[in-house]
Amino acid sequence: MRILLRGVRPIGGNKTDVLIEKGVIKGISPGIRVDSDRVFDLDGAVLLPSLVDLHSHTRQPGGDEQETVESFSRAAVHGGVTSAVSMPNTSPVVDNPAIVSWLINEFRRVGLVDVLPAAAITVGQQGKELTEMAELKKAGAVAVTEDGRSVRDSRLMRYALEYARTVGLPVFLHSEDERLSDGGAMNEGRTSLELGLKGIPGISETVGILRDLEIAAYVGARIHVCHISLARSVSIVSQYKKQFPGLVSCETAPHYMLFSDRDVAGYSTNFKMNPPLRDDSDRKALVKAVKRRDVDCIATDHAPHTEWDKELEFSMAPFGIVGIETWLSSLVHYFVNAGILGWDDIVELCCDNPRRILGLPLVRIEEGAPADVVVVDPESEWEVSPGSLFSKSKNSPFLGKRLAGKVLLTIKSGRVVYSD
Ligand SMILES: [Zn+2]
Missing domain, CATH: 3.20.20.140 (Metal-dependent hydrolases)
Structure with missing residues (x-):
């Protein structure tokens, strides 16, 4: 499984592409062109360790x-x-x-x-x-x-x-x-x-x-x-x-x-x-x-x-x-x-x-690191409501509020476990 993240900003830095393969970060550089099973256009969203x-x-x-x-x-x-x-x-x-x-x-x-x-x-x-x-x-x-x-x-x-x-x-x-x-x-x-x-x-x-x-x-x-x-x-x-x-x-x-x-x-x-x-x-x-x-x-x-x-x-x-x-x-x-x-x-x-x-090893956004990452868009907003929460319980103090910083993608061991 190859995943290409286009246009992400690692820890809020400059826009680049990130290639994920076999559970690890395989490459980080702008304009990566390889056949990938999944390509995400993320246009300036921020990539962090999960x-x-x-x-x-x-x-x-x-x-x-x-x-x-x-x-x-x-x-x-x-x-x-x-x-x-x-x-x-x-x-x-x-x-x-x-x-x-x-x-x-x-x-x-x-x-x-x-x-x-x-x-x-x-x-x-x-x-x-x-x-x-x-x-x-x-x-x-x-x-x-x-x-x-x-x-x-x-x-x-x-x-x-x-x-x-x-x-x-x-x-x-x-x-x-x-x-x-x-x-x-x-x-x-x-x-x-x-x-x-x-x-x-x-x-x-x-x-x-x-x-x-x-x-x-x-x-x-x-x-x-x-x-x-x-x-x-x-x-x-x-x-x-x-x-x-x-x-x-x-x-x-x-x-x-x-x-x-x-x-x-x-x-x-x-x-x-x-x-x-x-x-x-x-x-x-x-x-x-x-x-x-x-x-x-x-x-x-x-x-x-x-x-x-x-x-x-x-x-x-x-x-x-x-x-x-x-x-x-x-x-x-x-x-x-x-x-x-x-x-x-x-x-x-x-x-x-x-x-x-x-006592766990740290996850870095660098080549060879395990692909446990999250992509968050600091500009795009979501409304916190009983319908938008996956938890079975809805007892949130943010109910009815709109929050920027929407999670677009969560990847664990190189596998997409959440995608907006
Ligand atoms: Zn306690």
Whole structure:
């Protein structure tokens, strides 16, 4: 299979042609003329390595009402993603090697996206007994995490981090002091008072992060702090990075860079997630921290929920929004096209750094490199609507919005897995 991409701009550079053959990039130069099975005229669209999401809820196994292996795969490639780390808070919980293997095989069967399973830290995420991390790694788990909650028992957390270190698995941390969150529904502050909703204070995140960082530094484990929502969390992580090189990396998600707790004013549950949207000064600080790379990556925290669950009143509705399909578009629309982030920033934040954290080889746009790429048009727009999303769930805060940065083509191992 030979694929010719005509007139693409690798990482936003000059227009050229790119030839893909037998799963690799075979040639890059203007005016390539060879017989090809498929030729795409892409006229100035941007060619990037395909994206790697460090934080996805595939809802598999067990959550077929919200997402299936098939619908998640289609959503991922629509978003330019060809690898995604799946969270283990499923039913049953991903806490044994058989489920890890099942996930990998199911996604292989569909054949669009590689799932990189993160396994649970404790059996059933019950916070009592550690999982067999060595066996989980052998089966293909790339990390362990208790995502959806944190490990409450600090002593168990210490043993978990020691075990993960011995086995060589990174620990992805949903750092939260749940006693401080105390059943809140949105950010605690002036807006929560005005709206009459119970707040989740910033300290529930920072206290969680501080505890986890202290234990990790003590035992020398490698950790990755998930979905940071606060400027204060960034400065805490930065301090530990300085003091303990190689100890910690961290991520935020597009919604924390784009929305604030004011967006909750309409009581739309598509603005309810955990951690919650914070105030506008945190939002602005996160954008700066991403630019400075005090935040290492942007991940989606794609969290599908059914319409009937999200139709509950705000305080009762589940946390989480879908995001894998709007990930790249929203970053292009609001940051690249506005001159706030460059294409090289996108590559580092959404492709290279996630791969570094997982210990995967980087994908470069160069001859001989694996053809795992995405073509995105920074000018062409699409409307985010229930009909345009491939995910089985439609709980997106972008519903009704038009976003530039449409994904035209996603190619995995030299095979077209999505084409607009
Ligand atoms: Zn989480």
